[in-house]
Amino acid sequence: xxxxxxxxxxxxxxxxxxxxxxxxxxxxxxxxxxxxxxxxxxxxxxxxxxxxxxxxxxxxxxxxxxxxxxxxxxxxxxxxxxxxxxxxxxxxxxxxxxxxxxxxxxxxxxxxxxxxxxxxxxxxxxxxxxxxxxxxxxxxxxxxxxxxxxxxxxxxxxxxxxxxxxxxxxxxxxxxxxxxxxxxxxxxxxxxxxxxxxxxxxxxxxxxxxxxxxxxxxxxxxxxxxxxxxxxxxxxxxxxxxxxxxxxxxxxxxxxxxxxxxxxxxxxxxxxxxxxxxxxxxxxxxxxxxxxxxxxxxxxxxxxxxxxxxxxxxxxxxxxxxxxxxxxxxxxxxxxxxxxxxxxxxxxxxxxxxxxxxxxxxxxxxxxxxxxxxxxxxxxxxxxxxxxxxxxxxxxxxxxxxxxxxxxxxxxxxxxxxxxxxxxxxxxxxxxxxxxxxxxxxxxxxxxxxxxxxxxxxxxxxxxxxxxxxxxxxxxxxxxxxxxxxxxxxxxxxxxxxxxxxxxxxxxxxxxxxxxxxxxxxxxxxxxxxx
Numbered sequence: 001x002x003x004x005x006x007x008x009x010x011x012x013x014x015x016x017x018x019x020x021x022x023x024x025x026x027x028x029x030x031x032x033x034x035x036x037x038x039x040x041x042x043x044x045x046x047x048x049x050x051x052x053x054x055x056x057x058x059x060x061x062x063x064x065x066x067x068x069x070x071x072x073x074x075x076x077x078x079x080x081x082x083x084x085x086x087x088x089x090x091x092x093x094x095x096x097x098x099x100x101x102x103x104x105x106x107x108x109x110x111x112x113x114x115x116x117x118x119x120x121x122x123x124x125x126x127x128x129x130x131x132x133x134x135x136x137x138x139x140x141x142x143x144x145x146x147x148x149x150x151x152x153x154x155x156x157x158x159x160x161x162x163x164x165x166x167x168x169x170x171x172x173x174x175x176x177x178x179x180x181x182x183x184x185x186x187x188x189x190x191x192x193x194x195x196x197x198x199x200x201x202x203x204x205x206x207x208x209x210x211x212x213x214x215x216x217x218x219x220x221x222x223x224x225x226x227x228x229x230x231x232x233x234x235x236x237x238x239x240x241x242x243x244x245x246x247x248x249x250x251x252x253x254x255x256x257x258x259x260x261x262x263x264x265x266x267x268x269x270x271x272x273x274x275x276x277x278x279x280x281x282x283x284x285x286x287x288x289x290x291x292x293x294x295x296x297x298x299x300x301x302x303x304x305x306x307x308x309x310x311x312x313x314x315x316x317x318x319x320x321x322x323x324x325x326x327x328x329x330x331x332x333x334x335x336x337x338x339x340x341x342x343x344x345x346x347x348x349x350x351x352x353x354x355x356x357x358x359x360x361x362x363x364x365x366x367x368x369x370x371x372x373x374x375x376x377x378x379x380x381x382x383x384x385x386x387x388x389x390x391x392x393x394x395x396x397x398x399x400x401x402x403x404x405x406x407x408x409x410x411x412x413x414x415x416x417x418x419x420x421x422x423x424x425x426x427x428x429x430x431x432x433x434x435x436x437x438x439x440x441x442x443x444x445x446x447x448x449x450x451x452x453x454x455x456x457x458x459x460x461x462x463x464x465x466x467x468x469x470x471x472x473x474x475x476x477x478x479x480x481x482x483x484x485x486x487x488x489x490x491x492x493x494x495x496x497x498x499x500x501x502x503x504x505x506x507x508x509x510x511x512x513x514x515x516x517x518x519x520x521x522x523x524x525x526x527x528x529x530x531x
Contacts, residue, residue: 007161008450009411011376014369014465015457020473021374024326027476028333031484036337038284039291040531043516045203045508047292048075048088050254051520054138054262055092057106058221060207071255072204073110081116085513089520091116093130094123102134128517135519139299139527142261146301149264152232152241159240162407162447163189164439165381165416166432171196171213173223179429180227181234184242187436190267190414192245193227195219200250200279201504205259215426219246219256224263243267245305248293249275251285251505257293261300267346267414268297271307272334273327276488277496278310282503283488287334294338295524304340305414306331309350309383311494317352317387321367322471323493324349328371329476330484332378339528342377346414350383351403355395359460361402366464368410369455373465382407384418396420397438404442411450415439 049071057074060067078088095105095114108114119127166188168180173193180191196213199206209226210218217223224246231242243266248257253270260268272290275281297304308324308331315323328347335345349371353360371380384403389396400418407415417435419427427435455461479487491497525531 006448007411007413008447009372009376009413010369010409010450010453011373013454014373014462016370016373016462016466016469020469024329024374024469024473024476025333027473027480028329030480031330031476032333032337035287035334035484036291036531039288039338041512042284042288043084043087043510043512043518044254044285044288044505045072045075045079045084045510046252046254046289047521048078048084048518049252050258050292050296051089051135051138051518052092052106053255053258054141054520055134056102058103059107061107061110067207068110069204069207070106070110074106074116077109077112078116079510082118084510085516086118087512087516087518089131089134090124090127090517091118093134094119094127096130097123097126131517132519135523138520139523142296142299142524143527145261145264146299149241149266149301152235156235156238157240159189159242161413162415162443163243163413164436165190165192165245165414166436167192167194167416169194169213169216171215171217172211173209173217173226174211176217177227177230181230182429183432183436184231184234184238186433187440188242188417189240190243190245191227191231192267193217193219193223195247200247200275200281203251203505203508205252205255219259221259221263224259224265228263228265245269248297248304250279251281251508253286253289254292254296257296257302260302261296265302267303267305268293269307270294270297270304271348272331273488273493274307274310276498276503277494278307280498280503282506282509283485283498283500285503285505285509288509290334291338292521294335294340295521295528295530298338298340298344298528299524301344303344303346303379304335305346305381306348308348309352312350312352313387314494314496317350317354318357318363320495321468322475324367325371325374325468325472326475326479327493328375329472332375337530339525339530342375343379345375345378346381347371347375347378348381348383351385351406352383352387354388355385355399361406362460363464364402364406365409366461367468368406368412369461370465370468372410372412374469379413381414381416382412383416384422386418386422389422391424393420393424396422397434400435401438401442404439405446408443408447409449409453415443
């Protein structure tokens with residue numbers, strides 16, 4: 001049973017250079033401008049497919065491993081016959097006017113029974129009107145997700161913070177569901193269904209309920225629907241709303257964001273650089289896709305989780321601490337430029353300093369409190385130790401307890417539960433139950449200290465926090481000087497080098513022509529006040 005605690009975000013107890021914080025934000029704004037321009041002037045195949053999905057296009061053509069999603073087939077046909085520079089919406093809704101039905105038009109194009117064409121005259125005006133109606137309906141669907149979530153929380157009750165976040169993913173959605181419900185009954189507030197290995201590299205979304213994922217379960221709309229219904233059911237039983245998380249990343253980031261909005265997911269992993277650095281997805285494709293996906297998340301009320309914790313799997317957690325904070329400032333700026341408010345930015349960081357480093361816990365407190373001070377309105381997501389976990393499960397359990405303690409003392413909103421067997425195997429259900437027990441014990445016994453703890457002026461914690469802040473300012477100044485693309489090419493993030501034209505997915509990027517038409521993106525931008 002989840003223990004109820006009084007949650008506090010402790011702000012203002014570290015004397016840090018607030019002018020440096022303001023300069024970091026200014027530098028991040030400067031760095032983001034070319035990325036924002038890229039998103040305004042280019043589209044991708046996945047953005048166009050996402051807009052078709054919002055319009056009601058679904059299904060697959062073919063069977064088994066030969067099956068191709070119909071949204072892919074329609075976009076590919078438009079790209080091959082008349083080009084995507086003007087977008088997919090007008091030629092598609094011209095086809096809808098000809099066939100009288102959205103799905104029939106999509107299937108006719110997919111089957112080569114109807115060739116996409118760009119209409120003229122009255123046909124063009126009718127296609128624009130139909131596409132606009134579809135865009136209005138799409139935006140209404142996205143906004144309804146937020147409204148429906150609010151009503152569900154009002155009905156069953158809100159979970160107290162911090163929210164305990166637990167991963168469930170067997171590869172089989174029908175096995176995931178009872179595990180997720182059991183986790184909620186044990187005290188988990190957020191259930192994350194991690195994706196099957198390698199799904200981020202697929203340039204299509206699998207279809208239907210799936211049972212054959214590897215080290216995770218495929219992200220599909222049907223899987224989202226099934227898990228959402230299961231968590232609503234157990235939430236009614238427990239009297240608290242259980243949140244559902246998945247991953248809006250990879251080559252289908254916009255489509256997965258669209259499906260998340262349609263099925264009322266609550267959180268999505270959505271980082272501006274994760275796919276570039278850790279999955280070698282082309283940086284242009286990633287930045288364009290994440291802008292669209294974040295507009296969807298904003299209107300749907302979905303909290304994004306960023307992936308800075310991953311930097312510390314390749315870089316040293318002490319020497320590379322400033323790269324985490326720098327990425328958070330960039331993630332914040334790119335989220336704001338897509339209309340996503342601070343209150344929906346679950347900026348990520350991690351407890352990853354080697355336990356053998358002297359003064360490790362004080363250093364972890366300095367890093368976590370600095371991030372809390374820099375982002376007072378963000379629902380921060382704190383990641384548990386992974387890199388230095390070993391086969392010693394007793395030390396692992398204790399290390400997870402220290403992670404929970406730092407999270408309690410520094411007011412972290414979302415706590416991803418650590419496993420004593422991390423790095424050995426996929427955790428057993430018993431390991432997850434012990435993780436919840438560990439968190440409830442530590443938070444129940446120490447969370448009030450978040451409002452009581454004070455730091456010695458110019459002491460170890462304060463000096464370390466200011467050192468990391470200054471290193472962050474210097475790093476962002478260097479990135480601003482050479483540009484974001486060059487910084488990634490220089491390996492400034494996570495010690496990993498990627499190139500502007502390298503990686504997967506660049507062929508799916510299309511420069512918009514002057515007569516590009518997409519009512520979904522236009523109406524989202526208008527609704528969110530995005531330029």
